[in-house]
Amino acid sequence: MSETLLEVRDLSVEFRSSRGITRAVQNVSWSVAPGETLAILGESGSGKSVSANAVMGLIDSPPGHITSGTAMYGGRDLLQLSGAQRRGINGKSISMIFQDPLAHLNPVYPVGWQIEETLRIHGVSSGEARKRALELLEQVKLPNARQRLGDYPHQFSGGQRQRIMIAMAVALRPDLLIADEPTTALDVTVQARILDLLKELQRESGMGMVLITHDLGVVAQVADRVVVMKDGQVVEGGAVGDVFRRPAHPYTRKLLSAVPGQEPFRHVEQKPEVLVEAKGLVKEYLLASNPFKVGATPTTRALDDVSFKLHAGETLGIVGESGSGKTTLARTLLRLTQPTAGEIAYKGTNVFSLRGRALREFRRKLQVVFQDPTASLNPRMSIHEIVSEPWAIHAGVLPRAEWRAGVEDLLVQVGLKPEHADRYPHQFSGGQRQRIAIARALALQPEIILCDEAVSALDVSVQAQVIALLKELQKKHGLAYIFIAHDLPLVRDFADRVLVMCKGKLVEEGTTEEIFARPKDPYTVELINASPHPDPERLDRHEIA
């Protein structure tokens, strides 16, 4: 790999606003060779996408300004091109795919049209473009490609949409494909298939690939070389195997050690007391139907005969992909929705028969932490108001005079400072906001906290901190957790027992060790295998493969 396809050197980009100058990247250098995959690894705010956007000419100016650097491609500096020259390269020689393909596809045009557009912009005739669009959709293995050319983006699943984006990007056989978090919002099994597809296309065409990601597992699985970014600078770079096995920079070491799924299995004595017992839960939703048609209304089963027990003080992990019924189960447990059949008992009493005082008591004992701390904290309320609100609702837990001290105590417990009580949510980082949400959940001294993808939106290193906090609080207060997540390694480290859900059904249940070390159900096996892992042992296997 002596020749270089694209070489970015000493790139600095800053964003100027009335609040000052943000140096997004400083003196960043990287290069990629034909047929090679370079990963740019970094957490949110590290500037990992900025250099790729500069290469594509996608940095809006103002506010963005490229203050130094070059991006040499085919003897030309991409950063110096005119608009017309740039348009001759974009989509043809260098193309890009993004995170969230739903937002990145135009909602009002059929997908076939959008693929044809790439071809037509670069001079392919309409008839030829139509033929190629179909071939491309077949190449990216979209089922029923011929029938689906005229469908619109919202009619596809997340994985299918990313395949369509990929078809669009590789339409003109580019030299280089830049993929910005291409699999971040996707389920693990879908992610594995998309990454396989990218590698396959790369093998066929010999294109270079730049993969921007926060996921060390993805890097290990597909990249040849990696640069690690932090605060706008490259802290380390090299072959993936070298960097992952012998990280030189402390930040890389910290990232690698924060990756979940590396700890020994926990062996916790199960307490006999059963807090929650769900029996034969079924939840059916009516599908939209034509009311003029006679006959049974079609339904879909979001939960199909789900039974399980939650013991006092344990962590019960619930894993599954989107559409598996995890969220419906959470909503049913919280009594936010009524099951079609089955019951949930809390300490022996059916939750759905609770009324008045008893219901309030149940609600107090079961608290919840949601996925998106930005959305679940009211932006107009101070932290004091947010954390003390449960006391306003459940009168009698804490007298008003003690709220201030109570809030401060909770903030200290979750690792924040007492003076944070007077600030507002936007003044905190994502991890801190999730700590606030945990403090709010703790305010009523619950027995159970339901964590619905509670750390999914956080960076790996922050994730590790929040999990450590949850463990510490569990020890201190004897809490039981219901930990709903799609990230298997995380569940592996945190949960005592695991339920695996698929299409509304409970496919497997067992201790964490049973599920991860000796999975029985084929779906569980697929899920575990699909989950990318930055373990050097596995890395070797990948390199051989």
Place this chain on the structure above:
Amino acid sequence: MTYYLTKRTLWSAVSLFGLVVFVFFMARLTGSPVDLYLPIDAPESLREDFERIHGFDLPLWQQFVDFLGGLLTFDFGQSLRQGVPALELVLRAMPTTLLLALYSIGLALIVAIVTGALAAWRPNSIFDRIATLLSLLGASLPNFWVAIVGVLIFAVTLRWVPTSGTGSVAQWILPVFVLAIRPAGLLVQVARSSMISALSSAYVKTAQAKGAAPARIIFIHALRNAMLPVITVAGDQAAGIINGAVIVETIFGFPGVGKLLIDSIMFRDFAVVQAGVMVTAVAIFILNFTIDIVYAVLDPRTRGH
């Protein structure tokens, strides 16, 4: 989509019925037409004759039943003032109003889309600032003032167009422009802001990454997405004109529905008021129906199952 439109139509029929019932009783609260049509010192026998001829002597419920019976055959009764079927009067005035609305909203839309798109391409540019200023001005100017000043300048002083009346094309110019100013001002603002958000959307980034030229990005990718809020507001504005371009119709002597309705209310010409309200409501229902269809054409996500 068909199901949705059918459901809408049925519900609209229910609201239309409620509306005519409401208008029937509200009109009768204004008092008896007798007081207006006969001299104050008319003898009692004459007043009774008048009431008997026009059916005002019957009990209210009887009048109402007769009215409903008439509705089934589209018979709204006779106009007191002009002695012809009320529906005929309204249907004669309606095309003028509808055309007035169509032309002015059409003009406003063209101005708004072009100006809004250009202003959004470079926000805070000189063009954007001027466009924003003018559109704010247009949206805030009262119709009657623009109409009077317009007549003074273009009809009286410059003599480019006639002051009033219908018949020739020239007589339409001033009313259409006057009615278009306010909607155009509002629509420029809506078009500008929805274009700005469309241009900063993720799919525009994709189009740039594909190598699409600016004209393609604006007119093919962003515009169609940005049209949805513009259409909604344009529909509201068109409904406003159909409902009552009264002032403008009066100033220009335009025989539209607004003017007819106001005159009929003044003269307690109940039959014409009822027919006018009904026909206007149907026109607005058709307008909304059309907007739903335009929506479905523009945005496949609204098409449903």
